[in-house]
Amino acid sequence: MIKAIFYKEWIKTKWIFILSALALFGFASYLIFNVYRMIELKGAVHIWEVMIQRDVLFIDMIRFVPPVIGILFAITQFVPEMQRKCLKLTLHLPCDAQKIILSMVGYGAVMLLLLFSATLACFYVNLRIILVEQIANHIILSAVVWFLSGILAYLLTAWCVLEPTWKRRILNAVVSILLVKIFFYNVAGEAYNSFLPILLLYTAMASSFVFLSVSRFKEGKQD
Amino acid sequence: MENIIECRNLTHYYNKRKIYENLSFSVPKGRILGLxxxxxxxxxxxxxxxxxxxxxKEGECLIFGENIVDMRPELRAKIGLLIEGHVQYDFMNIEQIEKFYSRFYPNWKREAYYELMSRLKVAPKQKISRMSCGQRSQVALGLILAQDPELLILDDFSLGLDPGYRRLFVDYLKEYANSEDKTVFLTSHIIQDMERLIDDCIIMDYGKILTQLPVQHLLDNFRKVSCSLPERYKFEANSDFYNPAQIGNNFEVYTFLPENDIRSYFHNQQIPNDNFRTEILNLEDAFIGLTGKY
Structure with missing residues (x-):
């Protein structure tokens, strides 16, 4: 069952997956190249000094890219289900409906996790060539929260898209914006470190929101 | 006869708008019933x-004796569902969609699907979204036939189809349902199609069921009575007569009464008529006779 669901989800999302991978690779390459270029121009000592004393991360330009990717991924995956109420077909499959929805959301989360982990790994490997471990760790730990916001944005967008009524969908969207905004209150490096387990829990809990929308869809709620 | 579908006292509202109240009906095994x-x-x-x-809002529905609230996957496997507009995953092509569904049904009949697909002039890799409405209807029907369900629920199967595809759909469905003793519950807004297909019909009016009966009984017994009456004559209809209407001198009314009984009624009521005649109707005319034109 899971294989078949993943197959369907892959057909819907393969292009957005490839485009997201290219976008992340492009951004990551540009930012890494930029750090290398600055080292070339001003010397590594100067760059280290700026990073440590002024808390400059050099890769913070990418921070809004994960939530944008999360939103686009959820739209690409779930809008086709809501067009002409195709979700009825999915929920009519002879399997536990909750397992089907969980597989769909799980697929999206896993794909994003793959993309985001690969990007973070790419940053880490390249930064470690020119930076000491502590500074590279500092950058990666600061960036984790932005990538986590991408997963949350994906889950919340799925919640909004699967909601059957426009009134509630708008309300969900407002709540979602406020929830994602929490991840961007503080731009300082590692500002969320102690808060990270709570954000993780918070993201995991958001995966249950889609079940509310699906349950309302099954009850036939409409505007 | 065993009932496959049994709905009891259904009541539903959209906000405050009543759709129906205390609606009850059943669909016996092996019958094709049109709503x-x-x-x-x-x-x-x-x-x-x-x-x-x-x-x-109220009432319950049983399918194969099971309440459909939180339908079990095993029960869903026995039901083939056609959504209004022949909705399918239109981001897939005909090979992908067959591959997808086949994983869910152990008795999947691949050949039934591809037999129907071979009649379509489409490439195997053509996406469903780029097919005509008629072609999409065949994909949806092919998937249902391959699923081989015991009960088919089809919502407005004729929507958007040209006469050729409607006929193809009806012929395939009838042959399949009759040869395999399947039960079908369907709706369509094109009633001529239903006449070729269904065994029984339920005729609904706003908020209630007017009648549920075999189509042949309706076609054999429901009549239109036409005659000339004096202008502004007030026809006193009892419950045997449906939708009396008069334009000028021309009067018409519908009834299940045999011709002799109608004549007796006109005679006993001393209705001053001329050019009295009755006619047997096709399903569409019978439907209009029962529900009225407006």
Missing amino acids: LGKNGTGKTTSINILSGYLKP
Whole structure:
């Protein structure tokens, strides 16, 4: 069952997956190249000094890219289900409906996790060539929260898209914006470190929101 | 005869708008039953309730004896569902969609699907979104036939189809349902198609069921009575007569009464008529006779 669901989800999302991978690779390459270029121009000592004393991360330009990717991924995956109420077909499959929805959301989360982990790994490997471990760790730990916001944005967008009524969908969207905004209150490096387990829990809990929308869809709620 | 579908005292409202109240009906095994009604009488509402996508305000529905609230996967496997507009995953092509569905049904009949697909002039890699409505209807039907369900629930199967595809759909469906002893519950807004297909019909009016009976009984017994009456004559209709209407001198009314009984009624009521005649109707005319033109 899971294989078949993943197959369907892959057909819907393969292009957005490839485009997201290219976008992340492009951004990551540009930012890494930029750090290398600055080292070339001003010397590594100067760059280290700026990073440590002024808390400059050099890769913070990418921070809004994960939530944008999360939103686009959820739209690409779930809008086709809501067009002409195709979700009825999915929920009519002879399997536990909750397992089907969980597989769909799980697929999206896993794909994003793959993309985001690969990007973070790419940053880490390249930064470690020119930076000491502590500074590279500092950058990666600061960036984790932005990538986590991408997963949350994906889950919340799925919640909004699967909601059957426009009134509630708008309300969900407002709540979602406020929830994602929490991840961007503080731009300082590692500002969320102690808060990270709570954000993780918070993201995991958001995966249950889609079940509310699906349950309302099954009850036939409409505007 | 065993009932495959049994709905009891269904009541449903959209906000404060009543769709129907205390609606009860059943569909016996092996019969093709058509739900006929004007727009807004609750046909799609009934289909949505039966397929588990709408919770009625009151009442219950049993399919194969099981309450459809939280339908078990095993029960869903026995039901083939056609959504209004032949909705399917239109981001897939005909090979992908067959591959996808086949994983869910152990008795999947691949050949039944591809037999129907071979009649379509489409490339195997053509996406469903780029097919015509008629071609999409065949994909949806092919998938249902391959699923080989015991009960088929089809919502407005003729929507958007040209006469050729409607005929193809009806012929395939009838042959399949009769040869395999399947039960079918369907709606369509094109009643001529139903006449070729269904065994029984339920005719709905706003908020209620007018009648449920075998189509042949309706066609054999329901009549239109036409005659000339004096202008502004007030015809006193009892419950045997449906939708009396008079334009100028021309009067018409519909009834299940045999011709002799109609004549006796006119005689006993001393109705001053001329050019009295009765005619047997096709299903569409019978539907209009029962529900009225407006």
